[in-house]
Amino acid sequence: MSAVTIGEAARATGVSAKMIRYYEETGLLAPAGRTAAGYRLYTEADLHALRFVRRARDLGFTMEDIRALLALWHDRARASAQVRRLALDHVADLRRRIDALDGMARTLEDLAAHCGGDARPDCPILDDLASGPHGRPGATPRQGERDPGASPSRRGTR
Amino acid sequence: MSAVTIGEAARATGVSAKMIRYYEETGLLAPAGRTAAGYRLYTEADLHALRFVRRARDLGFTMEDIRALLALWHDRARASAQVRRLALDHVADLRRRIDALDGMARTLEDLAAHCGGDARPDCPILDDLASGPHGRPGATPRQGERDPGASPSRRGTR
DNA sequence: CTTGACCTTCCCACCATGGGAACCCCCACA
DNA sequence: TGTGGGGGTTCCCATGGTGGGAAGGTCAAG
Known part of the structure; x- marks a missing residue:
C-alpha cells in the first residue's frame, strides 16, 4: 500500500x-x-x-546528465569523484553560457548608452545591427572568434 | 544584375x-x-x-524581437526610443537568465566544494539532489524565490 | 552528353514541455 | 442502479530555431 x-x-x-x-x-x-x-x-x-x-x-542538468547522476545515485559503490566531475563540467557549461549572454548584454548596453532614446530616428543600435556580423568591434573584446568547434545549434545559448 | x-x-x-x-x-x-x-x-x-x-x-534577440527591429529599421521615421526600449528589455531578459544560471552554478560549486571527489562513495552533491526540490537551504541565499510570474516553460532557462 | 555542384520542395529530428481529444475507471450520492 | 465528476490512459500536435537528408530539377564546364 x-x-x-x-x-x-x-x-x-x-x-x-x-x-x-x-x-x-x-x-x-x-x-x-x-x-x-x-x-x-x-x-x-x-x-x-x-x-x-x-x-x-x-540545477540545469540535461536529461543525459541526469541519466548519469541517477546511475551514480543507485550505484552504492560509486566514487564521489565521478559525481563531482559531472557537476563541475556542468558548472563550466553554465559559466560558458553565462559568458555568452553577458557578452550580448554588455554589447547592447553599450549601444543603448549611445542611443538618444528620444523621438528622433537616429539610432546606433540599428546602425550596429545593419553593419552586419562583425567580430565585436568595441565592446567585450575576446579572441575565440567564431568558435568553430562549438556544440551544434547553440549560438545564442537560448 | x-x-x-x-x-x-x-x-x-x-x-x-x-x-x-x-x-x-x-x-x-x-x-x-x-x-x-x-x-x-x-x-x-x-x-x-x-x-x-x-x-x-x-545578440540573442528572438525572431519576434527581430521582426520588430526590422520593422523599425525600415521605418525611417521611427523614434530611437522604441529601439532602445526593445534593446533594454532584451538586456533585462538576458540578465534574468544570467542570474538563473549563476544561481545554479553557485549552488553546484558550493556542493562540489564539500564533496571529497575521491574514490569513496559519500557525496553531498547526490545527497542534495536526493533531498528533492527545496527552497535553497544553505547555498546562495537570495530572495527571488520561485519567481511565480516567470514566462512559461523556462525553468532552467536552458 | 555527362558529370558534379548547385538549386528546389518536403519530411524528419532535436529537447523538454504543454495542450487537447477520445476514451476508460472509480467513487460518491440520489 | 444510474449518473456525474474527477481522475486516469494513449495519441497527436506545437513550440523555437536549427540541421539532415531524400528525390528531383538546373546549370556550367569538360
Whole structure:
C-alpha cells in the first residue's frame, strides 16, 4: 500500500504528470507499477527518484546528465569523484553560457548608452545591427572568434 | 544584375541556406526574387537584411524581437526610443537568465566544494539532489524565490 | 552528353514541455 | 442502479530555431 497515482505523485514532487510519463517513456525512470486497470502507481521510493530528477532539472542538468547522476545515485559503490566531475563540467557549461549572454548584454548596453532614446530616428543600435556580423568591434573584446568547434545549434545559448 | 543565389548569400552573410528559406517562409524576410528556373536571387539590399538578422541573432534577440527591429529599421521615421526600449528589455531578459544560471552554478560549486571527489562513495552533491526540490537551504541565499510570474516553460532557462 | 555542384520542395529530428481529444475507471450520492 | 465528476490512459500536435537528408530539377564546364 501507500502507492499513489500519477496525479498525486505530480503534486507531491512538483513534476507534472506529463513529464513523469515522458521520463518513463524515454527510459530515464523505470516503468511504474500499474493497477489492474492500468493506472500507474508510485511508491515512496519512486517519489524520491522524481524529486531527485526535479532537483537536478532545477540545477540545469540535461536529461543525459541526469541519466548519469541517477546511475551514480543507485550505484552504492560509486566514487564521489565521478559525481563531482559531472557537476563541475556542468558548472563550466553554465559559466560558458553565462559568458555568452553577458557578452550580448554588455554589447547592447553599450549601444543603448549611445542611443538618444528620444523621438528622433537616429539610432546606433540599428546602425550596429545593419553593419552586419562583425567580430565585436568595441565592446567585450575576446579572441575565440567564431568558435568553430562549438556544440551544434547553440549560438545564442537560448 | 549582381544578384546571387542562396548558397552565395549564405556564404556572404553567415546565415545558412536553410535558415534563409526558413526566414522567408515565416515572413521574417520578404520572398526573394526568382530566376526563370525558380532559383532564389539575392540583391545587395537582401544581403544587408540578412546580415542584420544574423547580427541580431548573435545578440540573442528572438525572431519576434527581430521582426520588430526590422520593422523599425525600415521605418525611417521611427523614434530611437522604441529601439532602445526593445534593446533594454532584451538586456533585462538576458540578465534574468544570467542570474538563473549563476544561481545554479553557485549552488553546484558550493556542493562540489564539500564533496571529497575521491574514490569513496559519500557525496553531498547526490545527497542534495536526493533531498528533492527545496527552497535553497544553505547555498546562495537570495530572495527571488520561485519567481511565480516567470514566462512559461523556462525553468532552467536552458 | 555527362558529370558534379548547385538549386528546389518536403519530411524528419532535436529537447523538454504543454495542450487537447477520445476514451476508460472509480467513487460518491440520489 | 444510474449518473456525474474527477481522475486516469494513449495519441497527436506545437513550440523555437536549427540541421539532415531524400528525390528531383538546373546549370556550367569538360
